Amino acid sequence: QLQLQESGPGLVKPSETLSLTCSVSGGSFTTRNYYWAWIRQPPGKGLEWIGSMYYTGGTYYTPSLKSRVIISADTSKNQFSLELNSVTAADTAVYYCARYHYFFDFWGQGALVTVSS
Amino acid sequence: QSALTQPPSASGSPGQSVTISCTGTSSDHNYVSWYQQHPDKAPKLMIFEVNKRPSGVPDRFSGSKSGNTASLTVSGLQAEDEADYYCSSYAGSNIVVFGGGTKLTVL
Numbered sequence: 001q002l003q004l005q006e007s008g009p010g011l012v013k014p015s016e017t018l019s020l021t022c023s024v025s026g027g028s029f030t031t032r033n034y035y036w037a038w039i040r041q042p043p044g045k046g047l048e049w050i051g052s053m054y055y056t057g058g059t060y061y062t063p064s065l066k067s068r069v070i071i072s073a074d075t076s077k078n079q080f081s082l083e084l085n086s087v088t089a090a091d092t093a094v095y096y097c098a099r100y101h102y103f104f105d106f107w108g109q110g111a112l113v114t115v116s117s
Numbered sequence: 118q119s120a121l122t123q124p125p126s127a128s129g130s131p132g133q134s135v136t137i138s139c140t141g142t143s144s145d146h147n148y149v150s151w152y153q154q155h156p157d158k159a160p161k162l163m164i165f166e167v168n169k170r171p172s173g174v175p176d177r178f179s180g181s182k183s184g185n186t187a188s189l190t191v192s193g194l195q196a197e198d199e200a201d202y203y204c205s206s207y208a209g210s211n212i213v214v215f216g217g218g219t220k221l222t223v224l
């Protein structure tokens with residue numbers, strides 16, 4: 001059974017960079033036709049797709065965050081990562097990683113990241 | 118790409134059926150999916166490609182689409198169906214959008 005697990009700091013200062021890693025186990029990160037995605041959910045609010053990547057390197061981002069986001073991967077470790085720079089309190093959210101093939105079929109448990117000084 | 122539009126709330130009594138709408142999906146494809154989220158839990162895929170159920174999802178959950186509006190119907194409501202439900206759709210150019218979510222209450 002495929003499993004995803006987010007990891008990274010739970011507290012980030014304003015204007016700094018949020019960094020999270022998603023570790024994929026129980027399956028291959030390089031499976032054809034599947035993308036790997038980040039989704040976030042501010043407290044008490046809905047889901048927001050941040051972006052996706054294909055294991056060969058193609059990346060796609062939501063327009064509102066495109067200027068601040070980088071999604072990258074380390075295929076040797078079966079991991080992919082999220083970097084969001086110049087964060088503000090509005091970036092406080094639970095961040096999920098998930099597998100995508102026109103639908104998100106496997107999700108991580110989520111990681112709460114709080115932006116505060 | 119605008120978010121999809123869902124009603125903020127829906128409700129029904131045990132055993133009844135309830136339908137949640139999702140407006141703004143593309144009429145060009147059937148890449149609409151639905152997710153159930155219980156408090157403090159990760160979302161769970163309930164429906165994909167408009168009307169397909171993953172293994173393990175009860176057949177009480179069904180999906181449909183007409184034009185640019187997709188719908189999720191929960192039949193024979195049970196207490197454990199009380200949760201937030203989100204629709205999602207492929208918006209073209211490798212962009213994905215979610216609906217704002219619907220809180221389903223089982224009365």
